[in-house]
Amino acid sequence: MCGIVGYIGKQKTVNILLDGLKELEYRGYDSAGVALLNQNKISVYKALGKLNNLEEKINTSNDNESYDLGIGHTRWATHGKPTELNAHPHLGEYSYVVHNGIIENYKELKDELISHGHKFVSQTDTEVIVHLFEYYQNSLNSCQEAFEKTVERLEGAYSILLISKACPENIFFFKHGSPLIVAHGMNEGEVLFASSDAPLIGLCKDVVYLEDECGGVASKEGIVFFDESQVQWGSLPSSKQFAQKEGYRFFMEKEIYEQSNVVSDTMLGRLQDQSITFDEFDASLIQGINEIKICACGTSYHAGITASYLFERLAKVKCSVEIASEFRYKEPLLTKDTLFIVISQSGETADTLEALKMAKKNGLKSIVVCNVDNSSMTRVADHSVLTRAGIEKGVASTKAFSTQVVVLWMMALYFAQQKKVLSQEAMHTELHALREVPSSLLVLDKVHEKTRRLSKRYLHGHGFFFIGRDVFFPLALEGALKLKEISYLHAEGYPAGEMKHGPIALADPELFTIALMPQHLLYDKIKSNVEELSARDSTICAISPLSFDLADDFIQTNVKDHYMLEFFEMLVVLQLLSMEISVRLGNDVDMPRNLAKSVTVE
Numbered sequence: 001m002c003g004i005v006g007y008i009g010k011q012k013t014v015n016i017l018l019d020g021l022k023e024l025e026y027r028g029y030d031s032a033g034v035a036l037l038n039q040n041k042i043s044v045y046k047a048l049g050k051l052n053n054l055e056e057k058i059n060t061s062n063d064n065e066s067y068d069l070g071i072g073h074t075r076w077a078t079h080g081k082p083t084e085l086n087a088h089p090h091l092g093e094y095s096y097v098v099h100n101g102i103i104e105n106y107k108e109l110k111d112e113l114i115s116h117g118h119k120f121v122s123q124t125d126t127e128v129i130v131h132l133f134e135y136y137q138n139s140l141n142s143c144q145e146a147f148e149k150t151v152e153r154l155e156g157a158y159s160i161l162l163i164s165k166a167c168p169e170n171i172f173f174f175k176h177g178s179p180l181i182v183a184h185g186m187n188e189g190e191v192l193f194a195s196s197d198a199p200l201i202g203l204c205k206d207v208v209y210l211e212d213e214c215g216g217v218a219s220k221e222g223i224v225f226f227d228e229s230q231v232q233w234g235s236l237p238s239s240k241q242f243a244q245k246e247g248y249r250f251f252m253e254k255e256i257y258e259q260s261n262v263v264s265d266t267m268l269g270r271l272q273d274q275s276i277t278f279d280e281f282d283a284s285l286i287q288g289i290n291e292i293k294i295c296a297c298g299t300s301y302h303a304g305i306t307a308s309y310l311f312e313r314l315a316k317v318k319c320s321v322e323i324a325s326e327f328r329y330k331e332p333l334l335t336k337d338t339l340f341i342v343i344s345q346s347g348e349t350a351d352t353l354e355a356l357k358m359a360k361k362n363g364l365k366s367i368v369v370c371n372v373d374n375s376s377m378t379r380v381a382d383h384s385v386l387t388r389a390g391i392e393k394g395v396a397s398t399k400a401f402s403t404q405v406v407v408l409w410m411m412a413l414y415f416a417q418q419k420k421v422l423s424q425e426a427m428h429t430e431l432h433a434l435r436e437v438p439s440s441l442l443v444l445d446k447v448h449e450k451t452r453r454l455s456k457r458y459l460h461g462h463g464f465f466f467i468g469r470d471v472f473f474p475l476a477l478e479g480a481l482k483l484k485e486i487s488y489l490h491a492e493g494y495p496a497g498e499m500k501h502g503p504i505a506l507a508d509p510e511l512f513t514i515a516l517m518p519q520h521l522l523y524d525k526i527k528s529n530v531e532e533l534s535a536r537d538s539t540i541c542a543i544s545p546l547s548f549d550l551a552d553d554f555i556q557t558n559v560k561d562h563y564m565l566e567f568f569e570m571l572v573v574l575q576l577l578s579m580e581i582s583v584r585l586g587n588d589v590d591m592p593r594n595l596a597k598s599v600t601v602e
């Protein structure tokens with residue numbers, strides 16, 4: 001959610017901030033803003049919607065002042081509607097703040113500050129930070145003390161940057177729960193901040209990924225931390241990995257097409273001739289482990305459910321899956337014979353990160369399956385297994401999911417291998433199938449064309465049911481989530497065998513059933529389930545290698561010899577179908593409404 005950036009230095013401050021925000025925009029695009037400061041002047045620009053609105057506003061302002069420092073923000077609204085008034089930076093009388101996260105006790109603080117005469121203009125939680133700072137600054141007359149007292153009073157999760165006319169050479173910063181990085185720039189006296197590393201790559205000498213409760217004050221003289229003991233300087237890759245659309249209409253489309261290639265990277269060095277190896281851990285990991293618990297959100301949660309079938313089926317180990325936001329507050333019973341696996345594309349999802357910390361606190365061994373190295377989760381987990389999908393820009397996850405499933409499938413096989421619970425022949429079949437995954441993820445022209453044509457039939461109706469059994473149930477969940485998030489049509493994923501326990505009551509011609517009918521897993525069972533729906537007049541779109549008479553529409557997949565290969569083929573079909581429906585509806589495929597790429601608030 002939200003992205004924040006800050007800059008002190010001699011380059012054109014506003015350009016550095018806007019470039020940084022461009023890198024973070026996919027994390028939140030309800031509004032954006034910057035505040036710029038020098039000894040004489042403080043200027044703020046805010047605009048609703050995407051970043052180019054802000055850029056346009058700044059360009060037409062003819063502001064030729066040179067600013068010594070500045071802070072910027074791109075917002076995903078939590079408190080208060082997406083309006084210009086609610087856009088960051090928020091201001092008091094003479095100070096500005098940008099904030100990523102949520103201030104949970106903002107109501108109490110706001111009441112208190114109002115009783116001291118402070119006036120609020122926005123509906124956000126963030127505004128209390130800057131008023132609290134000024135409240136203390138007015139009496140203490142020390143920016144640093146005022147800032148330290150401010151952060152002491154804040155509850156919730158936050159990373160903040162604050163500037164003030166009272167100390168025009170400084171940017172104050174603090175991290176508690178949400179990510180923040182501080183860096184020395186390449187030039188003398190340059191300091192940069194960002195809530196993830198992308199805006200900093202190529203601009204910095206060295207960086208600190210701040211730990212929780214770490215804060216300080218920066219100026220062109222350098223960076224002073226409130227507590228040096230938590231500070232560890234490191235470096236970033238020197239060149240930026242740019243994600244470009246490369247001729248595709250959308251990042252999502254490019255990322256769907258890329259899957260076949262990136263899964264080869266995922267398997268590289270891990271899939272051997274006769275076995276699976278992971279450099280990230282060794283056999284001692286599973287010593288004393290009787291159970292696996294997986295925790296994640298959204299698409300990553302669907303990868304987790306898929307993995308639970310594979311861990312139990314292949315590695316013969318008990319496996320349960322939890323939605324991170326539920327897990328955190330259910331007072332779970334955690335035992336040390338449980339291996340805790342979190343799955344996250346970004347490595348920053350607040351609920352998943354907190355679940356991981358909880359498991360660690362309880363002494364569980366932990367692994368994160370993650371796409372972003374150096375993310376918060378990779379720094380907390382005992383072991384990080386990177387999915388190597390490359391930058392995923394589309395808010396709707398595609399290649400993150402396929403690479404997660406491949407990693408988890410390989411992990412299940414690794415455990416099976418160590419526990420010697422699979423016959424040589426079965427292991428051989430699995431390894432052979434893994435090698436075929438890249439070809440199953442290839443986008444075939446005829447399939448893409450079919451989804452394009454079919455998409456026009458599925459633009460209305462009163463809802464979609466995606467149904468499947470076994471691993472095709474989480475795939476159905478994923479298909480439904482893809483459709484919901486970019487088409488804004490109501491869709492549900494359901495276990496096919498469960499429809500008759502209630503949802504079948506909804507069946508009529510305006511109910512669209514997308515049926516996942518693999519040849520190699522419970523075909524006859526799912527066929528009966530689909531027949532039941534067809535008998536009740538639901539419109540059926542069957543996805544299967546085998547033709548199915550009762551289907552109103554049929555997308556034929558290739559005949560494969562392993563159900564997981566059918567899984568990946570069908571995944572591509574579902575991704576394309578939701579994208580084409582979204583295109584026909586005229587939606588923003590890469591930046592769908594109300595969403596953000598990385599959810600760093602709980």
Ligand code: M6R
Pocket residue numbers: 297298299300301343344345346347348349352395396397398481482485597598599
């Ligand atoms: O970065 P994470 O994998 O932890 O993100 C979890 C979910 O927010 C994410 O998968 C979300 O559901 C996607 N937009 C789905 O396409």
